[in-house]
Amino acid sequence: MSVREAPPPSLALGGDAGFVVRLDAFSGPLDLLLHLLREEQLEIADIPIARICDQFLLAIHELGLNQAADYLEMASRLVRLKAQLLLPRNLDDEGWEDPRAELVRRLLEYQQIREIAIGMGRAADRRAERFARGYLPPAPELPPPPLTLDLLELLQAVERVIAAIPSPVLHRVVARPLDVEGAMRRVVWLLENRESIGWREALGDAPTIADVLSTLLALLELAKRGSVHLVQPAPFAPMVIARDPAGATT
Amino acid sequence: MTPLAQLLEAALFSAARPLTAEELCTLDPDATLADVRTALEQLREHYEFDQHGVEVVEIAGGYQILSRSQFAAAIERAQFSQRAARLTAAALETLAVIAYRQPVGRAEIEEIRGVSAGGVLRTLQERGLIEVVGRSEGMGRPLLYGTTPLFLELLALRDLADLPKAEELTIALQPHRPETEGEDDAAAYVPAES
Numbered sequence: 001m002s003v004r005e006a007p008p009p010s011l012a013l014g015g016d017a018g019f020v021v022r023l024d025a026f027s028g029p030l031d032l033l034l035h036l037l038r039e040e041q042l043e044i045a046d047i048p049i050a051r052i053c054d055q056f057l058l059a060i061h062e063l064g065l066n067q068a069a070d071y072l073e074m075a076s077r078l079v080r081l082k083a084q085l086l087l088p089r090n091l092d093d094e095g096w097e098d099p100r101a102e103l104v105r106r107l108l109e110y111q112q113i114r115e116i117a118i119g120m121g122r123a124a125d126r127r128a129e130r131f132a133r134g135y136l137p138p139a140p141e142l143p144p145p146p147l148t149l150d151l152l153e154l155l156q157a158v159e160r161v162i163a164a165i166p167s168p169v170l171h172r173v174v175a176r177p178l179d180v181e182g183a184m185r186r187v188v189w190l191l192e193n194r195e196s197i198g199w200r201e202a203l204g205d206a207p208t209i210a211d212v213l214s215t216l217l218a219l220l221e222l223a224k225r226g227s228v229h230l231v232q233p234a235p236f237a238p239m240v241i242a243r244d245p246a247g248a249t250t
Numbered sequence: 251m252t253p254l255a256q257l258l259e260a261a262l263f264s265a266a267r268p269l270t271a272e273e274l275c276t277l278d279p280d281a282t283l284a285d286v287r288t289a290l291e292q293l294r295e296h297y298e299f300d301q302h303g304v305e306v307v308e309i310a311g312g313y314q315i316l317s318r319s320q321f322a323a324a325i326e327r328a329q330f331s332q333r334a335a336r337l338t339a340a341a342l343e344t345l346a347v348i349a350y351r352q353p354v355g356r357a358e359i360e361e362i363r364g365v366s367a368g369g370v371l372r373t374l375q376e377r378g379l380i381e382v383v384g385r386s387e388g389m390g391r392p393l394l395y396g397t398t399p400l401f402l403e404l405l406a407l408r409d410l411a412d413l414p415k416a417e418e419l420t421i422a423l424q425p426h427r428p429e430t431e432g433e434d435d436a437a438a439y440v441p442a443e444s
Contacts, residue, residue, distance in 0.1 A: 027339040028365035070365040109362055116350065117342035119414060120405055124342075127406035128333040129319035130307070133263055 029074035030110040032059060037107075044107050047100055049085055053078035077103065177210040183218035187241065191228065196242035251296055254281055255289040259315075262293075268312030268403065310402035311409055334404070344370045345379060345401065349413055353383045353394035371395065379404060 026032040036055050037044060056078055060071040084099040098104075149157075186204070190197050203215050219241060222228040229244040251259075257277055262269060274286050281289075290313055294306040307316045317325065325331050337345070344367055347359045359367045374380045375395075383396035402409065 027343055028363050030364040031339075074364060106362075106364070110364065113343055113346050113350075113362055116346040116414065117339065120346055120349075121337065121339075121342045123405040123407070124334075124337060126319065127404060128336075129322035130316035130406070131322070131325060131331045132314055132316055133266065 029056075029071045030107060031114070032056065032071070033074065034107060034111060034114070044111070045104055047104065047107075049078065049081045049100060053082045178214045178217065179210075180214050180217045180221065183211070183214040184222060187215070187218055187222060187228065191241070191243050196240050199239040199241065202241055251292060252289060254278060254285060255292045255296070258286065258289050259293055262306065262313060262315045265314075268309045268314040270312040273312070307406065308408050309406050310399045338370075340365070340370050341374060344374060345397070348374075348380055348395050349397050349401070349410065352396040354396075355386050355388075355392040355394050357392060359395075 026035060033052065033056060034044075036052055036059070037047065040051075040055075042048065042052075053075075056071075057075055060075060081099055081103065187197075187202055190201065202219065203211060207215070219228065219230060219239075223230050226244055229242040231240045231242060232238075233240065258274055261274060261277055271283055271286050271290070274290070275281060275283055278285075290306060296302075297305050303321060304315050304317050307314050309316075322333065326333060340363075343363055344359055347362050348354055351358060356367055356371060359371070371380070375382075378398055378400045380395045380401065381398050382393045384394045385391040386394055397410070401407075402412075407413065
């Protein structure tokens with residue numbers, strides 16, 4: 001009757017936390033149920049539901065609920081079966097079906113699958129003893145070795161990287177060429193003797209781009225302070241810089 | 251040995267998987283399938299007669315050269331090769347259900363085994379032992395699983411018909427023998443206690 005290859009660990013109940021590990025020896029509630037039936041040397045076809053139910057509940061008692069969902073489902077089935085069998089049935093009913101029939105069918109079916117599985121396990125073991133050509137266990141993926149290099153190597157590497165750049169862009173930092181303060185002093189000096197000056201006069205002779213920008217910023221700064229008055233008589237006409245009347249009074 | 255048998259030996263030696271007779275037939279345009287089978291038989295007998303350490307095995311619909319099992323321990327001790335990892339009981343049970351009921355859905359597997367099967371199915375799929383072979387017409391169109399050629403290789407089966415027949419099993423699926431009427435539960439579980 002026994003289809004197990006090796007006797008499963010016996011269920012020492014009422015015990016310690018190690019019980020969960022031992023229950024892992026069973027591949028499911030049906031397996032555990034079969035084991036209990038075998039221990040008691042009971043016929044599958046004639047299960048004493050009440051006793052097996054109690055033993056089953058005892059066996060899963062120590063389990064955490066989340067691990068035991070499958071077992072709990074079976075436990076509830078057993079409890080229901082127990083209740084069904086305890087309730088008086090209409091005995092005159094010819095077609096009375098044993099409520100255990102479904103469970104018995106499942107147990108027998110499962111037992112058959114177990115037998116097949118064990119046979120398949122043996123076949124796999126026999127096959128594993130014969131090696132095929134070119135079988136290589138997949139090599140475990142190794143982490144890369146730690147990086148070791150000295151300063152010289154690092155510098156050489158940096159040089160190689162720089163050499164590989166087609167045209168190295170080197171940014172030259174230069175002092176700010178704009179001289180806004182100087183341009184402001186210049187404009188104020190020009191306006192000391194005259195009511196207004198033209199834009200070109202303010203720039204001076206042969207102005208560079210830096211001079212133009214400096215003068216522009218100086219004019220804007222002076223206009224903001226109210227020292228000068230900027231007028232453009234017509235669109236695109238040269239700007240006229242006049243002494244601000246209000247500023248002149250102060 | 252004939253030149254064809256030599257050629258087949260070389261081909262089987264260099265392949266990492268079983269080769270079918272049809273595949274082996276492509277080696278030599280002049281050889282018929284019958285020639286190949288005869289040559290394979292010759293090669294097998296040659297290995298047997300000379301007591302070679304390897305043998306020609308029919309496996310997964312093809313032929314493969316395998317070392318003989320009596321050398322497994324020595325080879326493994328020397329770490330020249332390694333046995334494939336054993337499957338767990340849960341994996342074997344699931345494979346058994348699939349092998350006999352394929353194509354079969356997850357719900358039926360879980361019904362038979364009484365436990366959820368998601369993790370085991372994924373593992374078996376990753377190992378290439380089962381594959382999705384279709385979808386059921388039923389509610390939600392669940393996936394249906396079947397076994398792969400690798401499954402046959404794992405068990406050294408020629409084909410699925412090599413599995414034991416359901417009716418040959420010692421525990422056959424029998425119809426439940428009817429209870430005698432009126433027997434109550436108390437009578438059922440007391441006698442066994444003695």
